[in-house]
Amino acid sequence: FMSAQEKVDPFSLVADELQVVANRLRSMVTAEVPVLAMAAEYFFKLGVEGKRFRPMVLLLMSTSLMTSPSHGLQDLIFDDLRLRQQRIAEITEMIHVASLLHDDVLDHADTRRGISSLNHVMGNKLAVLAGDFLLARASVALASLRNTEVVELLSQVLEHLVTGEIMQLSVEDKDMSNMDYYMQKTFYKTASLMANSCKAIAVLAGQPEDVALLAFNYGRHLGLAYQLVDDALDYTGTTKTLGKPALSDLGQGIVTAPVLFALKEFPEMSKLIQRKFKTVTDINQAVEMVKESRGIAQTHALAAEHARKAVDAIANLPPNPSLHVQQCRRALIDIAHQVITRSK
Ligand code: FPP
Ligand code: MG
Ligand code: MG
DSSP: OOOTTSOOOHHHHSHHHHHHHHHHHHHHTOOSSHHHHHHHHGGGSTTOSTTOHHHHHHHHHHHHTOOOTTOOHHHHTTOHHHHHHHHHHHHHHHHHHHHHHHHHHHTTOOEETTEEOHHHHHOHHHHHHHHHHHHHHHHHHHHTTOOHHHHHHHHHHHHHHHHHHHHHHSOOGGGTTOHHHHHHHHIIIIIHHHHHHHHHHHHHTTOOHHHHHHHHHHHHHHHHHHHHHHHHHHHHOOHHHHSSOSSHHHHTTOOOHHHHHHHHHOTTHHHHHHTTTOSHHHHHHHHHHHHHSSHHHHHHHHHHHHHHHHHHHHHTSOOOOOHHHHHHHHHHHHHHHHHHHOOO
16 A cells, blocks of 8 residues: 555656557657658657656646546556547657757757767758658647647747747847846747646646646746756766766857856856857856856756746645545656756
8 A cells, every 4th residue: 555645756657658658659750751760760769768758747747637536547548538648748759859859950969868869860951851750740649639729739839949949049149148038948948848738738638727727837847947957967967977968058159047147156257158158268267167156056946946836836736635646746746856856
């Protein structure tokens, strides 16, 4: 017998179902033309599926919002609503991978998930087209749900991803050192996908608007916390521990939270920001200032604040006595804690 207070590995609660989702994903990305098939399948292959973080969160959210307490674990995997929510998990993962394929082209990244990036293996043209292909397949799957509100939510995510990327790529001088601009960009770039896909889970379940908003807020704050930690890890991690290039933001002239906080202690950072860390010396000086300052610690503190708000959203869900529902809510809370303590 287990109580809801007992710690359960969040992943293990949905591990079997994630396997089902991963298998279906592999079948959703097959293409007629061999070279496209190879490119589209690249990050769905066994061993490089990544942490499947988003699908895990979405399946746990699905159970967390269940209103009927009688559900057992097994019958729920075949439940019609559950199948539709699994589809959201699949679509979300496809959008995520598509954005990574495009991102690695934009960032000239040569590694991802510990292997060569697709652009590095097959070139930019194929990587871009493979990303487009995944978005197309995601769109077909989305339409098949026959729910226009859900289509609207996830289409808006695509708009946000592009907006966030553009905000990062072409910052006007006046916005360069602005924390609000950075947080808005971060919402678009990372948190919108989490927020809107969590909300889509609630909408498919026919949940009232206040509950859908709690789901949205969980995803939003979790996504913000996740990206803040990611931006700190860019300074504290290595290519080996991250499976992708470290110190990559500065090299691209990108200002993230650690730099913005360091700027408050080192006004000299300002001129480096303005000239986008053009030289190796600029980069080294900026890294030095970030590490000398409380920038990393303050970034973690801000991440922790968002993680707490994510936890609040779950705590404010309507009470539900079902042990399984409580375990999944507990898992979502644990995930918020894990996000701010992760090192890769
Ligand atoms: C990773 O950021 C990138 C994203 C989360 C979004 C990228 C979005 C685009 C490229 C716009 C195109 C959008 C679609 C829908 C295809 P990062 O470079 O900071 O993270 P990394 O360290 O993982 O590379
Ligand atoms: Mg990148
Ligand atoms: Mg990028």
